[in-house]
Amino acid sequence: MRILIEDGLKPEANSMLQALYSRSSSSVIEHLASIQDRGFGKFMEEYYVGYGHESIGDCGFTTIFIEEVSILTCKAVQNTPLYFGQETSTRYINFSTNGYNDPVGTSQSKAIISGWLEIYTQVHSAILAKLTIAYPCPDGVKIEIWKKTLEARAFDISRGFLPAGVKSQLSWTTNLRQAADHLRNLSLHPLSETRETAAMILTELKKKYPVSFSQKYRPEQSAYRAMISKLKTYYLKQEENYPNFDYTCEANRTAIDLLDRKIFTNRPKYEQLPSIVGSYASFECRFLLDFGSFRDIQRHRNGYCEMPLLTWFYGFHPWYINNLPESTMASVAPRIINLRKASDKLEITEEERQNYLPLGLLVPCRIVYDLRQMVYVAELRSSKTVHSNLRFVAHHLHKAIKTEFPFIQLHCDLEKNTLDVKRGMQNIIHL
Structure with a gap:
């Protein structure tokens, strides 16, 4: 039996490292050396985006810190059963000088x-x-x-x-796939501030993880999401x-x-x-x-x-x-x-x-x-x-x-x- 803990890799590299288990019986030690030699960009592009293996994106996590947004936008970001994070407490913080939307x-x-x-x-x-x-x-x-x-x-x-x-302000810890999925919903939200927040988050994520946030969606998919946003937000x-x-x-x-x-x-x-x-x-x-x-x-x-x-x-x-x-x-x-x-x-x-x-x-x-x-x-x-x-x-x-x-x-x-x-x-x- 062997137990190894690795938490020093970037999210996309960590995703690739875990994904290699599904196609190879080699040890993670060998996989880690391979990643460091070859890089992970091509792998993510081919298997995560190109072939739709979304489970790869599930394995890479990031934390987003969102500041100077209304309590309403905080609630919108948190409105998913997959949310993990913290928000400023109205019980312990004086909000009178925080600004407003x-x-x-x-x-x-x-x-x-x-x-x-x-x-x-x-x-x-x-x-x-x-x-x-x-x-x-x-x-x-x-x-x-x-x-x-x-x-x-x-x-x-x-x-x-x-x-x-x-x-207010909040943090959001999420894996890469769930971030992309939830941001699609937030980009269609009835609140303009929430839509703007989603756009800013997506822009920053694309800079940091360009492969994981390069998905393209069919028009009928986007139309369906827009309908749901209008009816059930x-x-x-x-x-x-x-x-x-x-x-x-x-x-x-x-x-x-x-x-x-x-x-x-x-x-x-x-x-x-x-x-x-x-x-x-x-x-x-x-x-x-x-x-x-x-x-x-x-x-x-x-x-x-x-x-x-x-x-x-x-x-x-x-x-x-x-x-x-x-x-x-x-x-x-x-x-x-x-x-x-x-x-x-x-x-x-x-x-x-x-x-x-x-x-x-x-x-x-x-x-x-x-x-x-x-x-x-x-x-x-x-x-x-x-x-x-x-x-x-x-x-x-x-x-x-x-x-x-x-x-x-x-x-x-x-x-x-x-x-x-x-x-x-x-x-x-x-x-």
Whole structure:
């Protein structure tokens, strides 16, 4: 037996190195020497592009860092089950000076975004002052950690008033084939900024990996992608009675009953159910959630999560409004009404109008999880460190699982929301 680890090659060379296993029984040591002698350009051109062996492109990975784009474009890049990466957190970063995307580009449109950022700043200051008085630092907790805990709580509330066009940043780790495929979708996205971002990424990737990004597509392929982009980029449900939470469950209960029951009853905390469990049951859940919190549940990609269109149809999530001090509410309420009226008057598509709407608005959500993923999300997102609005959904996931499969032991935190000092400890510090 021999084990070798190689992580010093460029992505295309690494792809070729792995691909040679499929056509040769020689050791990777010999293949590596061959690559260094011959180069990899011709091989990639012939087998990856010329003959359509896309699995070769699956073996080469790269990381793309995307900066100064709106939260909406961040969500578009992340809207694939194959996304891996990180995004700037609204819980720990002040977004008031990040800049913003303004596709209309008039004094009126600028005033709308500036108005939301002013409310965001005012709300954060008022909430932080209120929390500092109401919640003194507990014994045994470092003051710096407690300050970060209170700041995180204040940002949890104030982020509801951030416009979705505010700029953020994210990373995207992907293999070469998936990058090419997802960029095809992003290049057809309804948002102009997203299309421009896709074009810039593709330009840079072609410079760095010219062979892997030289594919050509038939006109009918491109036409089909364009049709899908127009029809299904956003989940457009606008139902007066869209549920706060409901679900349907499909299950092969006979197969589940044949499994050893200890699989469900003896599972310790932090351990997932085996994959086979997921093949026997699935849940489709529909619920209303603010767009800011939707961003968190969208991170769970081992399932299907539709991208909702951000609109005023369902109004503000009451949690943000109810957590405002009375004096602050009296100040911002008429301004919110005026900002809504102003955004409604913009002559722009509904997709682009999202840039001028706040993250605290409710959106219709639809997720489809197998049983294994359902349990995982319910447990992870029930923690008191999770945003209160998403915890509400996680508790409903817990209830749905228990209703359908009462014998499953779940490790969910069902206690009431409290200020958890762990919020202040979930940080990356400069050493």
